[in-house]
Amino acid sequence: MEKQLPLTTDNTLAPAAIVPPAAPVNAAKAPKKFIGYIHNFRGVAIIYVVGAHILLNWKEGSVSHKVLDIIMQNSTILFLFIAGYLFQHLSAKFEYKDYLVKKFQNVICPYLLLSIPVMAYRLISQDINGFTLQDHPDFATWSLWRQGSYYLLHGAHLQQLWFIPMITLYYLIAPILLYVDRHPKLYYGVLPGLIIISLVIQRSTLSDTLVMAVHFLSVYVFGMFLSRYKDEYLVFARKYWVLVTVLPIAFLVLNYFISPRFYDNVDYTHKMLFCPFYLYWLWRLEKYVPKFVDVLAVLSFGIYFVHYFFVLLLRGAYQKIFHAAMPGNLVVWAVCLIIVMLLSIWTLQLTQRILGKKSKFLVGV
Template sequence: MNQDVANNNNSKDSVTDAETVKPKAKKAFLNSINHFRGIAIIFIVMAHCYRPAGWQVETLADKAWFNLMMNGTVFFVFISGFLFHHVFSHRWDYKKYMKNKTKFVFLPYLLLSLPWIVWHITAGTDPLMHLNYTNLTGPAEVASWYVITGRTLTAYWYIPMGMMLFALSPWVMHLLKKQRLMHFALPLFVIAMMIHRPESNLNAIQSLFYFLPVYLFGVWSSEHRDSLFKFIDNYWLLMLLTAIALAVGQAHFFGAGVLNKPAFEMSVPDLMLPQKILLTLVILAILNKFEHISIKPLQKLADVSFAIYFIHPWITTPWWMIYNSPDLFNLQDHGNIFTTLLVTLGVIAVSYVIAVLIKRLLDKRSRYLIGW
């Protein structure tokens, strides 16, 4: 997830405190995209809550539900690309763009990672997390490894990849101006289906190749929003049934979850990526029907989504990393998609409260710590 997701432009909320939108450059605030941000953070957190919810994911139905739930990062990347066009492309300033990403994305990542990096190096799990993947021994080398890979906390792997994605924005602008977004998105999509996400999400370059076509498709979708929304309004049910079929097919033939692997290791195509693209369009089609309505719970989640992203691993990571995933709620062997959703909402609620308290304590400076 990245800060573009946290910034749907309107008259009340500029992209950053340093960036105000000139009247001629203002774009209409989209309730549908803002609501989608709120839904997307639920999927992100839910992917990290099935273990404490006691969900074993053994039956075909469980595996199908699991496949529909996982890889919600696709939603965030699509929204990020969509908002890149909707918000930034009309007042493009690469230097300011990267400066703000560094201050409000990378700096919070570093500050929130630091305590865990120190813990990993000095105490950590047994064996230390980094020793499973590398022979680095010096504290500085090990700390750098954690920063580069995002291995410090669940979900933090996204930031190293996201910063590279931000850095590619001049190339994205070039494709946008030349009307060649889909010329690159389609072949990259095929490549992404073959390389999959990296093992343990540690290879930021492989993650970049996996999510880049989704980002480009998000940019293209914003540019062609009117025609796209008309299309998906007519075919959303067919796309939903196809997405479910892909989830069930993957569950039956390949199992449950993201099929992480080395990039050049031959394997089956990744069915979860097209499934999530179809779900993205389905959710957009449904939300667009309520564009005129502001759904306050989703708006609230959207506003704090970036902070929830940064905070929730501080709650979920100890469950599975430090204490070997304890069954805190006595749900072992009794969990399912519904208990997972309940635990997810609980984690989101706690993360939301923590974010609000930090915001009240630090005011605008909280953006340097939690991105909000």
């Protein structure tokens, strides 16, 4: 996940007009313009993330829940792919110190500020979430200082915040990643190796920052790879569009029938395949993308930070009024998704109106 920044492609060309470059181009030195399809991909990715976090009480064995879970869960892959794509794309004038300062301002600072009320609630009420207790059954016996440090370093105090400590590790190793990109032949050894590692070292509990960073590194580097070869990929995808389209869908369907033993690996594979899928189709159909996707894309980083507060608000309000958990079905899920999105957007727009440019330090946009 990255802040919105200037991107590049020739969006005036029709798909048929894309031709391979006459000679290899140093992507790091190419002029940077706006890339509509990767911008719109942000809007799509945030729908996945919020949709995956809607908490409902589905019936045991619900087919609709299983299908929705397969589609929406592990959407971190989409966000990390975009992050890696943008990292490579905007790396021409990379200065490590400036890079870290900007990441602190735009990512770490909102994380710290939004964590204050959540951590205060966790520490005072001792309302410890399930995945923390799963890893540390004796967590309640820890000192408040140790609990607070754990929450902050692992993002364990709120469902979606685990992502920030993890991606911070990628910020710290940025020079190493950039070395790979400056010597692009390394991609052909590094990327397959990282994919194998991701298949072997699978997703852990959300607060296991190091394991998650190792597992998802292949996704980030895959985004870098397709950014470096963005023009070549579009030529390939236009020629083999059936393969680009059918393959991710086939693995998604396979995910429904696969045994639990192989579920995570197939899920990882189909989410990885959907990254180039969305690149191609959002490029090919760019003029048909609804305007609201642009709004979601512009505010995607902020939505990521604030949406879960509204998920919990809806869940708590329903429980308070009806004395039961919110029932799970596609209609309720869709309504909750729309409400959470709208509340998040309005909150971010109000924050921007009040704080102006300083709003990015609080909500990331």
